[in-house]
Amino acid sequence: SQTIHQWPATLVQPVGSPLSLECTVEGTSNPNLYWYRQAAGRGLQLLFYSVGIGQISSEVPQNLSASRPQDRQFILSSKKLLLSDSGFYLCAWSPRSVIIPGELFFGEGSRLTVL
Amino acid sequence: KNQVEQSPQSLIILEGKNCTLQCNYTVSPFSNLRWYKQDTGRGPVSLTIMTFSENTKSNGRYTATLDADTKQSSLHITASQLSDSASYICVVSAGPGGSYIPTFGRGTSLIVHP
Numbered sequence A: 001s002q003t004i005h006q007w008p009a010t011l012v013q014p015v016g017s018p019l020s021l022e023c024t025v026e027g028t029s030n031p032n033l034y035w036y037r038q039a040a041g042r043g044l045q046l047l048f049y050s051v052g053i054g055q056i057s058s059e060v061p062q063n064l065s066a067s068r069p070q071d072r073q074f075i076l077s078s079k080k081l082l083l084s085d086s087g088f089y090l091c092a093w094s095p096r097s098v099i100i101p102g103e104l105f106f107g108e109g110s111r112l113t114v115l
Numbered sequence B: 001k002n003q004v005e006q007s008p009q010s011l012i013i014l015e016g017k018n019c020t021l022q023c024n025y026t027v028s029p030f031s032n033l034r035w036y037k038q039d040t041g042r043g044p045v046s047l048t049i050m051t052f053s054e055n056t057k058s059n060g061r062y063t064a065t066l067d068a069d070t071k072q073s074s075l076h077i078t079a080s081q082l083s084d085s086a087s088y089i090c091v092v093s094a095g096p097g098g099s100y101i102p103t104f105g106r107g108t109s110l111i112v113h114p
Helices: none
Strands: A003-007 A010-013 A019-026 A032-038 A044-052 A055-058 A065-070 A073-078 A087-094 A110-114 B004-007 B010-014 B019-025 B030-038 B045-051 B056-059 B062-067 B072-077 B086-094 B108-113
Touching: A003 A087, A010 A019, A019 A032, A019 A087, A019 A110, A032 A073, A044 A065, A044 A073, A055 A065, A073 A087, B004 B086, B010 B019, B019 B030, B019 B086, B019 B108, B030 B062, B030 B072, B045 B056, B045 B062, B045 B072, B072 B086
Parallel strands: A010 A110, B010 B108
Antiparallel strands: A003 A019, A019 A073, A032 A044, A032 A087, A044 A055, A065 A073, A087 A110, B004 B019, B019 B072, B030 B045, B030 B086, B056 B062, B062 B072, B086 B108
């Protein structure tokens, strides 16, 4: 069966410090991968998605970047965190070839607090 | 522009009562609509999925309906339990020719009180 792992679960970082959140998927090949952010009381905002190694699409301009060094690994990074980067970050994957699109499987999330 | 609107934004009910959440969408071409449940501090988990030809889908005490003509969906929760307290998110996906990125609603926050 497929599983998705996301870490760390909780992170408290000072303003201006770097960030690295990691996500790995097991049990499938060539998944589509996504990073979402959820601010307190808000909906899910798509940050990045990837359809293959080294292929990253950004949905919104921001202080963050994403990379996909391996087929089932997705990394969210920042060189210098801002207060506004605080939030709940979710990694998700979807099968590449599907009959019914849009089936997303989410990780457990990473709670980032920037102080 | 693809959009998904959910109402109400928040809802408080007593344990054992029923409730209905609403979702209106403008995603085109339509492929499927999913309802997710997100417990606080956790990732969303899929409850139901409906395609164009399906009008209703049940998953235990959860029943989703879809009216593709009016582009509306509802999620009905029967005999609510404390564990139903969560955010319920409507997600609509486009079909061939449309964006393969699902469009998310902002969710309805449900609180079930004892």
